[in-house]
Amino acid sequence: MSVPIPLLEVRRLACRRGEVTLFEELAFTLDRGEVLQIEGANGSGKTSLLRILAGLTPADEGTVLWQGWDIRERRSEFHGQLAYLGHHLGLKHELTVVENLRAAAGIQGMGGAVSRLPGVLDKVRLDHRADLPVRALSAGQRQRVVLARLLLLGTVLWILDEPFTALDAAGVDLVRSLVEEHLEEGGVVILTSHQAVPLGQRLRKLALS
Numbered sequence: 001m002s003v004p005i006p007l008l009e010v011r012r013l014a015c016r017r018g019e020v021t022l023f024e025e026l027a028f029t030l031d032r033g034e035v036l037q038i039e040g041a042n043g044s045g046k047t048s049l050l051r052i053l054a055g056l057t058p059a060d061e062g063t064v065l066w067q068g069w070d071i072r073e074r075r076s077e078f079h080g081q082l083a084y085l086g087h088h089l090g091l092k093h094e095l096t097v098v099e100n101l102r103a104a105a106g107i108q109g110m111g112g113a114v115s116r117l118p119g120v121l122d123k124v125r126l127d128h129r130a131d132l133p134v135r136a137l138s139a140g141q142r143q144r145v146v147l148a149r150l151l152l153l154g155t156v157l158w159i160l161d162e163p164f165t166a167l168d169a170a171g172v173d174l175v176r177s178l179v180e181e182h183l184e185e186g187g188v189v190i191l192t193s194h195q196a197v198p199l200g201q202r203l204r205k206l207a208l209s
Contacts, residue, residue: 005068007031007188008053008157013062015048022048023208024061032156032186035179037197040208046192047087047161049208053190054084054159066157080108083155085163089146093135097126097145100134104149113152124148124174139166147178158182160191172198 006029014024022045030036038046051057053064055071055078064071071078091100098117105113121127124144134142143166150158158179164172176198179189183202197203 006065007067009065009068010053011063011065013049013052013064014060015045015052016060017048026062026206028206030188030190032188033183033202034204035183035189035191035199035202036204036206038190038192038206038208044208046208050084050086050159050161050190050192054082055079056084081156083150083153083158085146085150085158085160087161089142091134091142091145094133096131096133097121097137097148098130100145101148101152105152108153113154116152120148120151123151123178140168140171143167144171144174147175150182151178156187158187158189158191160189162192162194164193164195 008030010026010028012024013026015022026049028036038049040046048057052059055064055075058072066074066078066081092103095103098121101117101120102114117130118127121130124147126141126144126148129137129141134145137145143163147163163175167175172195179191179199180202182189191197
């Protein structure tokens with residue numbers, strides 16, 4: 001009987017900054033419906049690891065596989081199934097909420113997704129801010145725009161660097177519910193967070209020393 005290929009597989013990953021090794025021999029797998037929290041002190045390499053997993057930064061050693069193939073060899077196909085939320089939100093402050101989301105869908109070649117915009121904006125509770133420029137929004141509202149982008153693009157893999165930053169209690173509950181819904185639909189989530197992640201038994205953890 002053949003062994004199923006993991007959706008995401010990390011093999012012997014290493015990252016160095018000058019003479020400092022942030023991590024090495026890192027290995028894990030993730031399949032649909034699984035969520036992994038990366039833990040560690042500031043400077044331990046959490047963001048570096050997320051960027052490597054997203055194909056944005058090369059690893060010093062090791063391989064990241066998606067559905068059995070090296071993400072470096074099929075980069076555009078991999079990025080079509082990935083949504084990355086980093087410290088830089090990637091929003092155009094002079095554009096409105098709707099214009100930002102339409103642009104994101106266009107860049108991904110998913111122009112047809114804009115038909116789902118009203119429902120997505122309602123879900124992240126930004127329907128009343130849709131026509132405002134992003135510069136007029138609070139930090140928490142800008143974070144919600146990025147959450148709307150995740151939902152609009154409908155990708156399988158979410159990589160989220162501190163997704164609870166700048167959110168109030170209601171915003172934290174919203175992120176939790178969106179992640180849970182994504183997992184129920186067969187998605188995969190990798191995230192970092194300085195606070196407890198209320199995802200119960202679904203949550204796996206990986207600590208970087």
